[in-house]
Amino acid sequence: MTGKVITHMTMSLDGFIADPNDDVGELFAWYDAGDTAVPTANETVGFHVDGADADLLADLTDNTGALVAGRRLFDITDGWGDQHPVGAPVVIVTHHPPDDAADRWPNTTFVDGVGSAITRAREIAGENNVIISSPTVIQQALDLDLVDEVCVSLVPVLFGEGIRYFGPLAHGHRLLSDPTVIQGRRVTHLRYVTVSRTGDA
Template identity: 35%
Template sequence: MTGKVIWHMTMSLDGFIGDRDDGVGWMFLADGGPSGLGAEVVANCGAFLCGGRLVEVMSENRPYGGSWTGPILIYTHKDPATRVAPEFTYVSGDIRDVVADGLKAAGGKDLIVTGGAVPRLALEAGLVDELALHIAPVLLGEGTRFYDSPGVSPTRLKVLTSEGMTFRLAVVR
């Protein structure tokens, strides 16, 4: 059995994943507690892939509040030999190869991609199967957009489930 590639993200009601300083502390303040979708994602997660900008956040707040443990891959264009956090696996190269490595690390379970650039690159390469999206009841006004990719063709999504302010969406191919 091969796992899926799931883009799991929390965004503000006005569409931001980072505040004006690229911080994500607001997510923890705005979180309404565990959701059924969140629990399902955690239970099916075999590996976690994010960009280098999230290393500091991951060091302080393990994915899913520490309720999940497993391989964490950090996609970077920097030399992986200059690791800043030895508990992570640093990967570089073509996003297709990086996602394939992540799926191998997931051992048949889902690979979770999160952050800004990594999920966008994976989506644009046709590698993302689903989005698991939490909308936080907060307005940031500015910051890092959830998805910002001028010039690309629209990606069609199909709502699989929705509950409150959480959505599971399939990428329509």
């Protein structure tokens, strides 16, 4: 059995995952909007969410064997202290790994190119899933036809401007399945299976 490649990010109703200054604003409020405690692999991070949200998080994290992110997100989070909350090894897409990568982030793999990064993440994950959590990496992975499922945690807030979850697609429209909908508290989770590009046979 081979795992899937899944994109997952929290997004405003008008399509943004952060404001122009990389501030997520109200987007992550749902991680602390409920009574169900959800511990993570990073002892400095913990969530209290609605029961439905907890089920969604468990389904994503319990089956994740590797996470792929971009260098920008890595720098913003300082590499999650080399321990991402999802509890899986991290693969970072970058042309230039940090000079001190081996010393500061021994559990993080740095790979040049999205296709190569996802290939490496699949090797690490084995039969488990690969999660992509950076918008530019997601866009390129969709263009490369490497995404099996798109997951959006949709928050009822309008940003007006900022950094988008999705960007221009090199090969035209991408068709998705009807969504699986999970209603949480201050968030609605939408999960889509990728179907085909417009014009594909």
